[in-house]
Structure formats: structure tokens, C-alpha cells
Amino acid sequence: MIDESAIIDSIELYEIKIPLKEPFQISGGVSYFRSSLIVILNSGHIKAYGEAAPFDEPYYSSETISSVKALYHDLLFKRIVGKKIKSIEDINDILSLGVRGNNFAKAGIENAYWDLICRKNNITMKELIIYKLKQMKVEDRFLQSKGYIESGVSVGIPVDNSIDTLKKWIREYLEQGYRRIKIKVKPGWDVEALKAAREVTGEFPLWIDANSSFDFDTHSELFSQMDKYRCLFYEQPLHHDDILDHAKLCKLVRTPICLDESLKSLKVAKQVLEVKASNIWNIKIQRIGGLLEGLKIYKLAVENDIKLWGGTMPESGIGAIPILTLASFEGFKFPADVEASERWYGADNDLIELHMSKDGKIVVPLSVGIENMINKYNFEKYGRLIEKVS
Incomplete structure (x- = not known):
């Protein structure tokens, strides 16, 4: 006990x-x-x-x-x-x-x-998560952890607004071993940016993240245009408090819709299921108020065939440990946003240094507690x- x-x-x-x-x-x-x-x-x-x-x-x-x-x-x-x-x-x-x-x-x-x-x-955080999931009566196969996550890179909008800069970054991240490319988009930096990304990636896993910047009435046709670039999904294309417009967009486009900003709690997740707004969810520990809510959403998701992946803000290595650990569990299906510390801060500058292998994996620490991992x-x-x- x-x-x-x-x-x-x-x-x-x-x-x-x-x-x-x-x-x-x-x-x-x-x-x-x-x-x-x-x-x-x-x-x-x-x-x-x-x-x-x-x-x-x-x-x-x-x-x-x-x-x-x-x-x-x-x-x-x-x-x-x-x-x-x-x-x-x-x-x-x-x-x-x-x-x-x-x-x-x-x-x-x-x-x-x-x-x-x-x-x-x-005990390790992984052991404590398993203990809590058992209390919630989560099915045994979803109590399994791989012990690592596959890391996907989140590519921001170049400050110089250059397509060439975007392509250069993507090439570098592919060479480093990341298992998925995600590009940030917004109105005016959308179809052409996605087209350029697909030219570099070929058939490599790719999606876009709009961070709530588009409007259904104004931009829905734009997402139909982007269907041909074969994204895994569109992440949070519409308003940060919206569910219903996302449900409508699902019916207009071939590409699946993923919720991020809108998915603030277990209660909202249940409403998303009811209106069929999305069957792909991003779990961000910060956005939902802590790891316990993450476990509750995890349980709901795996019981309803929802595909999950782990997101970050990003945090420092200290804040990354909870989602790094949770995202290693069987119910998570897409590469996480947890990335190597060097990608964000340069080498040896993080509070806890996260290292990615050449095949794009970050291992879940088996340390008992965070303190002895801190630089x-x-x-x-x-x-x-x-x-x-x-």
C-alpha cells in the first residue's frame, strides 16, 4: 500500500x-x-x-x-x-x-x-502512475509502459517569415532523428508553409498546429485545400474554447481533427465525445491542471478508442517528467512533443537534461524523485x- x-x-x-x-x-x-x-x-x-x-x-x-x-x-x-x-x-x-x-x-x-x-x-513516478490507474480500474493492457517515448519536433514560425528557413529547420530535425514533424501555422502562414514542409518530408509523419488561430466561417475552405498534403491531423485549428465548430469542421475535411487548447478537463473531454468533435486528443499536464486529471482523461480515452499523444509548453526538464512518463503508456499512439533539451536550450542548459537517441527515443527516467536529477x-x-x- x-x-x-x-x-x-x-x-x-x-x-x-x-x-x-x-x-x-x-x-x-x-x-x-x-x-x-x-x-x-x-x-x-x-x-x-x-x-x-x-x-x-x-x-x-x-x-x-x-x-x-x-x-x-x-x-x-x-x-x-x-x-x-x-x-x-x-x-x-x-x-x-x-x-x-x-x-x-x-x-x-x-x-x-x-x-x-x-x-x-x-518509488518511481511510473510506479505511482500505475498504482493510481489501477485504483481507477483501467484495463491491464493500458497499464503497460514502453519505458520511452518517440519524440516529435514542433517547428515554430520563422521570425524572418522565410519558407527557406522553415525548410532548413525541417531538414535538420529529420537528420537528428525526430519521429514526426509538426509545423506551427496561422492565417497567412498556412497552405504554402504546409506545402513546403511536405516537399521536404515526403511521406514522413507530418501535421500542423494552428494554436486556435483560425475561424470556422472564414477559413473552413482553407482546411479542405490542405487535405491534399496528407497530414496525420490538424491540431486545434479553431477557437481555444470551441468544441462545436470543431465538430462541424470534422464533417467537412478528410483530415482528422485533434484538440489541444479546448481540452481543459475530463468534463470537457466527455462533451467532446458526446458531440464527436475529435477522436485524437493532446494531453498537456499544464493545461489540464495536473497529472491526476491526465490519468482521468487517459482512462476515458482508452475506453473510447481515442488516440492520444503527449504535449508540452515546453516546460523545463523538471516539468517534462510527468508527461514524459505518462506518454510512455500503451494508450498513447503518436510521437510526443517532449523533445531533447538541446533542441530548445542548446547543450547542457536545461534543469534536467533530456537526451534523444538517434532513432528518436527519449527514455523515461527510473529515478526515485526529481531532486537528484536536477543540474x-x-x-x-x-x-x-x-x-x-x-
Whole structure:
């Protein structure tokens, strides 16, 4: 029996800012750094780590670094410090009471609590996930983990808006061994960008990610035009809060639709099933409020023949561990967005360095707890303590 209870003696909050190797542009904006918040829960001799990784501006979600810091300071840290938490479900209930949304903030704390329970019970995160999935009565074959994920690369919109730059990047990523190419698109950077990507990739697995930037009434014909480029699917083409227009788009195009931003919770996932808006889902731990919600969505998906894959913001290596571990399970069918640290930050700059093999695989760490995997030099170099509560 695994003991999921713990007393939180104190909490430390660090802000990190790691320079990106290349600026990363999606439809909503450009990032030059990976800014995020590292939550450290102290319980006895254990230091447990989680990450909240919104952007500085609210172009992916309504949360930002500033809003998460404020919620931690004003409300959430006070709720749990000095308190005995009964279980992973209990800390979720405490964080969610009277708090709508704010999933990135919740994820940072909840994921740290998963790490704490791993350390307390001397088990890996994979073992704890299997234990929780068994509690949920997930079918045995979906409790199996390969021990690794196949890594797919997410190619941003070049800041110079050059098709040649896009082609150059794709060629380089193919040579490095990534198992899938995904390109970011937006109105004005769409059909021609996809055409160029397909020219480079040939029949290699490819899809587009619009990050909610298109409108059904204005752009549905555009997606019909893109059908001929044989994408695996279109990721979140329409509004970030939409389900119904995605369901309508499914009926107009041959290419399947995948939901990302819209899929914020188990409740929404059930509605997606009911209206048949999508049978391919992206699970992002940050977007849905933590790993526990990810397991609930996983259960629903595998019971309904939904194809899954794991997404990132990206986080640092600290925040990547939960989705890297979950995405190694049998129900995940497409290469994950978890990528080698070097791709984002250059060599040896991540807080936990993730390495990809030449055949595009990233191995799930078998470490008990996150702390002993952290590069302490990089943590001190890129992080600063901004709050301590006890």
C-alpha cells in the first residue's frame, strides 16, 4: 500500500528564465526565453519539485507568470502549508475549492505533490502512475509502459517569415532523428508553409498546429485545400474554447481533427465525445491542471478508442517528467512533443537534461524523485528564489 499523505512544512517558489536556442513563434506570439515557476514542497527531509509553465503574456492561456505568482502568494500556498494532505485527490480538492480555471497554477503544486509521494514511498513516478490507474480500474493492457517515448519536433514560425528557413529547420530535425514533424501555422502562414514542409518530408509523419488561430466561417475552405498534403491531423485549428465548430469542421475535411487548447478537463473531454468533435486528443499536464486529471482523461480515452499523444509548453526538464512518463503508456499512439533539451536550450542548459537517441527515443527516467536529477548549477544560474512560506 502506498501512503499518499504528507504534511507540507514549507514551500519555496523559484522563477527561472532559460534563453531559447532559437526564438519560438506560434500564432499568438514569440518566446525568447522559457520563463516558468518551480514549486518546491518541503516535507521533513524531502524536497519535492513541480513546475508551472504559462507564458509571460496570455496568448496560449489566460494565465501568465504574473497571475500564477499572485495566486500562489494570495491564496494557494496558504491553503496547504502546515497542513496534512490525505492524498493526491485531496490536494486537488484543496486547490480547486472556489478556484475556477488557473490550471497551470494548480499543476505546479500538484505535480510537486506527486514527486513528494514518490520520494516518501521510494518509488518511481511510473510506479505511482500505475498504482493510481489501477485504483481507477483501467484495463491491464493500458497499464503497460514502453519505458520511452518517440519524440516529435514542433517547428515554430520563422521570425524572418522565410519558407527557406522553415525548410532548413525541417531538414535538420529529420537528420537528428525526430519521429514526426509538426509545423506551427496561422492565417497567412498556412497552405504554402504546409506545402513546403511536405516537399521536404515526403511521406514522413507530418501535421500542423494552428494554436486556435483560425475561424470556422472564414477559413473552413482553407482546411479542405490542405487535405491534399496528407497530414496525420490538424491540431486545434479553431477557437481555444470551441468544441462545436470543431465538430462541424470534422464533417467537412478528410483530415482528422485533434484538440489541444479546448481540452481543459475530463468534463470537457466527455462533451467532446458526446458531440464527436475529435477522436485524437493532446494531453498537456499544464493545461489540464495536473497529472491526476491526465490519468482521468487517459482512462476515458482508452475506453473510447481515442488516440492520444503527449504535449508540452515546453516546460523545463523538471516539468517534462510527468508527461514524459505518462506518454510512455500503451494508450498513447503518436510521437510526443517532449523533445531533447538541446533542441530548445542548446547543450547542457536545461534543469534536467533530456537526451534523444538517434532513432528518436527519449527514455523515461527510473529515478526515485526529481531532486537528484536536477543540474544544480543550472538551477542556480537561471533561477531565483522569489518566495518562501512556512
